[in-house]
Amino acid sequence: MKENNWFDPFYIQSHLSEEESNIQKNVRDFCNNELKPTVVERNRKNEFDQSLYPKFGSLGVLGQTVKTHGGSGTSNLSYGLVAYEFEKIDSSYRSSISVQSSLVIHPINEFGSQEQKDKYLPQLIKGEKIGCFGLTESEAGSDPASMKTSFKQTKDGYILNGSKNWITNAPIADIFIIWAIEENKDHKSIKGFIIEKNTEGLNTSTIENKTSLKISPTGQIILNNVFVPSNLCLENTEGWKSVFSCLNKARFGISWGVLGSASECWLIAKDYVENRIMFKKPLASNQLIQKKLSEMQIEINLGLASCLLSSKALDEGKDIINAISILKKNNCKKSLDIIRNARDMLGANGLLEEYHIMRHLVNLETVKTYEGAEDIHSLILGKNQTGISSF
Secondary structure, eight states: OOOOOSSOTTOGGGGSOHHHHHHHHHHHHHIIIIIGGGHHHHHHHTOOOTTHHHHHHHHTOSSTTOOSTTOOOOOHHHHHHHHHHHHHHOHHHHHHHHIIIIIIIHHHHHHSOHHHHHHHHHHHHHTSSOEEEEOOBTTBSSOGGGOOOEEEEOSSEEEEEEEEEEEETGGGOSEEEEEEEETTOTTOOEEEEEEETTOTTEEEEEOOOOSSSTTSOEEEEEEEEEEEEGGGBOTTOOTHHHHHHHHHHHHHHHHHHHHHHHHHHHHHHHHHHHHOEETTEEGGGSHHHHHHHHHHHHHHHHHHHHHHHHHHHHHTTOOOHHHHHHHHHHHHHHHHHHHHHHHHHTGGGGGSGGGOHHHHHHHHHHHTTTTSOHHHHHHHHHHHHHSOOOO
C-alpha cells in the first residue's frame, strides 16, 4: 500500500540533503525539549531566558551560514528550516535567532573590517554576546529614509544622536548595530556603526505593554552625543543597499518561520477536530471542517515549495529580491488566515493558552508588520515590475 503523503504532498523532504535533514531534526528536538515546555508560562510573564543564547550558539543556529569565526557554514535552505522549526514554538524565539544572525552577524560579516569580524563574530556566533539592530524609529517605520538619527564626523570618529523604537533585544543587547544619516546633508548618506553596551550616552528602555511577541524583549534605544571611534564604523557599507541586504536576509527567514506557526496550528486543529465529538460523530466528519483543513494543507505546502525553490536559488547565488517580497507578503497573510481558521475550529477552546493558537495568532500580527508590511511589499513588487516608484 502506498504511503499517504498528506503532510508533504510535494515531497519537499526528499529535496533535502542528509545534512539539511539532520539539522532540521536536531533543531526540532531542541525546540521541543528546551523551549516548548515553558513557552506558555514565559509568554504569560513576558519573560525571555538570556541563558538560551549560548545554547543557540552550541546548536549552531547563530550566523549559521557564515563559514568563518565559528559559523556552521550551512546552506540558506538549512537556515530556512531552522526558522521554520523555531517558529513552531513561538515567533519570539525565531526572532531571537533571526535578529542575531541576519541583522547583527550578517552586517559585521559583510560590511565590517577584519578587525571587527575577529573581535565580534566569535562571541556573537557562540551566543556569548547578544546583539540588536537599530534601524526603526517612531516616525520612520516603512519609510526608513526619513529617520532622524544622525551622525557627525569628528577628528577621531563620529557623534551620534537620535532614538530607535521597536528594537528586538534592545533591553538585553551587548552589541548594537546602529544606522544613522549624515547630519545636515541633502543626499542623506547612511552609515552603520557598532556600539557596545555601557557606552556613554547610550541608553535603552523596555516596551512593557505589548500584547504580541511577549517573550521577545523589545525596547527603545536613545543616543545622546554618543561617541563612536572610527574603527567601529562599518566602512564597507554601500548606502541603503547594505541596509536592505540585512532586511532581505531577515525576510527570508521570516517567510519560512511563519509557515512553522501555520503548520503547528494546522496540526493542533486537525488533532482537535478528529477527537472532538459533536452530534455523536467527530467534528472532522463535517464537510466545512474538511474544507478548512484542505485549504490549510494547500497554502502551507505551496508556501513551503516556494521557500524551497527560493532557498535553492539563493544557494546558487541568484538574485531572489522579488521572491523575498512575494514570500514575505504571501506567507504572512496566508499563515494568519490559517491560524484564524484553526482558532475558529477549536471554538472557545481556541482561546485557551494550552492550545497555543491564540499566542501564534497575535504573534503573527507583529511578524506581518515588521521587515516590510504587506502593502509595502506590494509596492516593491510593483516598482520592480514597472520601473516606476509609487513611494
